[in-house]
Amino acid sequence: MRVSYYPGCSLEGSARDYDESLRAVFDVLGIELREVEDWNCCGASSAHITDDFLSAALPMRNLEIAEKENNDLLIPCMACFNRLKSAEKAAIGEIKTDVKTSYKGKIKIKHILDFLSEDSNLASIGRFVKKPLTGIKVVSYYGCLYARPPKITDVTDYEDPRSMDKLINILGAESKPWSFKTDCCGGNLALTRIDIVRRLSNNLFDMAVEAGADCIAVACPLCHANLDTRQKEISDEYGKGYYLPVFYITELIGLSMGHSDVEKWLRRHLVDPMGLLRSVGLM
Amino acid sequence: MLLERNNRSSFLQEIEGKREVEISSCFQCKKCSNGCPVNFAMDIMPHKIIHMIRLGLKDEALKSSTIWACASCETCTTRCPNNIDIAKLMDALRQMATDSGFDTAQKDVPVFHSAFLSSIKKRGRIHELGMIGEYKLKTGDFMKDSRLGWEMFKRGKLKILPSGVRGRKEIRGIFDEAGRRKRS
Numbered sequence: 001m002r003v004s005y006y007p008g009c010s011l012e013g014s015a016r017d018y019d020e021s022l023r024a025v026f027d028v029l030g031i032e033l034r035e036v037e038d039w040n041c042c043g044a045s046s047a048h049i050t051d052d053f054l055s056a057a058l059p060m061r062n063l064e065i066a067e068k069e070n071n072d073l074l075i076p077c078m079a080c081f082n083r084l085k086s087a088e089k090a091a092i093g094e095i096k097t098d099v100k101t102s103y104k105g106k107i108k109i110k111h112i113l114d115f116l117s118e119d120s121n122l123a124s125i126g127r128f129v130k131k132p133l134t135g136i137k138v139v140s141y142y143g144c145l146y147a148r149p150p151k152i153t154d155v156t157d158y159e160d161p162r163s164m165d166k167l168i169n170i171l172g173a174e175s176k177p178w179s180f181k182t183d184c185c186g187g188n189l190a191l192t193r194i195d196i197v198r199r200l201s202n203n204l205f206d207m208a209v210e211a212g213a214d215c216i217a218v219a220c221p222l223c224h225a226n227l228d229t230r231q232k233e234i235s236d237e238y239g240k241g242y243y244l245p246v247f248y249i250t251e252l253i254g255l256s257m258g259h260s261d262v263e264k265w266l267r268r269h270l271v272d273p274m275g276l277l278r279s280v281g282l283m
Numbered sequence: 284m285l286l287e288r289n290n291r292s293s294f295l296q297e298i299e300g301k302r303e304v305e306i307s308s309c310f311q312c313k314k315c316s317n318g319c320p321v322n323f324a325m326d327i328m329p330h331k332i333i334h335m336i337r338l339g340l341k342d343e344a345l346k347s348s349t350i351w352a353c354a355s356c357e358t359c360t361t362r363c364p365n366n367i368d369i370a371k372l373m374d375a376l377r378q379m380a381t382d383s384g385f386d387t388a389q390k391d392v393p394v395f396h397s398a399f400l401s402s403i404k405k406r407g408r409i410h411e412l413g414m415i416g417e418y419k420l421k422t423g424d425f426m427k428d429s430r431l432g433w434e435m436f437k438r439g440k441l442k443i444l445p446s447g448v449r450g451r452k453e454i455r456g457i458f459d460e461a462g463r464r465k466r467s
């Protein structure tokens with residue numbers, strides 16, 4: 001099977017661990033990832049906050065290129081996913097736009113979570129699990145833009161999404177129920193309103209602990225940036241001593257497959273997951 | 284009195300006309316404000332902003348800290364019983380504030396977005412290190428996050444050399460077209 005892949009800018013830099021683990025997992029699954037030829041930045045929040053035309057035209061160029069490649073288009077970042085879906089809706093006339101496009105809406109745009117949790121892929125992942133992640137308790141954190149607004153994302157269970165939980169369970173880990181799956185971590189305020197990010201993320205850590213989790217799974221570079229990168233400073237500010245490693249879902253899948261590159265990915269985290277993994281005999 | 288009525292109609296008209304955000308059906312149920320995760324950092328609650336648009340209180344709305352605190356999380360838009368796109372309204376208000384050179388409540392936020400967009404305009408992709416550098420230059424705040432930057436660098440999370448797209452002309456064309464539309 002072959003799919004198109006739009007990594008987005010973060011996966012070339014601060015979220016390399018996500019990109020590396022994702023490519024490794026797809027390789028094991030035997031699914032060919034074709035990077036969208038000469039893709040450009042989707043414009044992220046900066047474009048929609050600044051200018052409506054830019055915010056539709058930038059992602060649209062990627063859709064036009066991907067449509068020529070004619071495979072399902074997979075996106076690992078919630079923000080990119082939201083922007084490309086929004087451009088799709090503009091192209092097919094569901095939202096108004098001034099952007100002219102040749103994109104017809106023939107390909108399916110999927111977040112990585114949607115794709116990996118499809119029945120056949122879930123079953124295939126299950127077959128490759130060599131080291132079940134028994135003993136780790138995970139809360140799945142989807143963030144804001146995976147599900148919202150549903151008229152753009154087409155996600156039906158937007159108040160309580162399940163795709164990541166299904167994946168966690170098939171890996172042998174325990175997914176803990178909590179009601180903060182789609183609460184905001186401060187996403188696009190990461191570098192500007194750190195005060196807001198800290199307060200929102202602190203709340204998520206608190207609730208994860210209360211849910212009985214010992215780590216958090218994410219599927220977005222921005223969620224990871226706030227929850228992993230800033231965890232120590234938030235811990236210090238609120239006097240909490242949190243230890244909640246934050247895994248990309250693809251890292252958990254790779255770990256359960258016994259992939260030889262796992263340590264390379266995890267060494268890039270600021271909250272070192274090794275302590276947790278050793279305590280349950282996974283390292 | 285007459286002036287007030289003109290003001291009112293022009294602010295509301297601008298929002299519903301040029302900016303294409305329909306707000307007339309709002310019945311002030313406050314669901315948007317109650318569910319907003321960032322409401323603690325806002326001086327005027329989102330439902331109140333809508334009320335102010337009706338009253339024509341343009342300066343007050345555009346000067347509020349609310350529009351720059353909003354994290355674009357789409358919770359309000361998803362939950363509004365009248366399908367009002369409040370997140371889009373926040374975009375419209377931010378655009379109006381920056382377009383008209385308003386002395387905004389939180390300067391750093393628009394500076395960040397302009398550094399981000401200029402990085403795209405140059406190469407078609409974001410080079411995180413370069414973009415953050417430009418933002419820091421413009422805000423003069425080098426100390427904030429410097430330790431974090433180092434921790435990320437050590438772990439190979441900051442790409443030193445930028446990558447770019449081959450289709451830079453196309454990207455530039457998109458920005459030029461956006462500029463023309465804004466001026467017209």
Ligand code: SF4
Nearest residue numbers: 309311312313315363
């Ligand atoms: S949720 Fe909708 S109807 Fe209720 S106050 Fe907010 S904008 Fe108005």
Ligand code: SF4
Nearest residue numbers: 319353354356357359
């Ligand atoms: S989009 Fe903005 S105003 Fe709406 S709920 Fe989120 S932070 Fe609040």
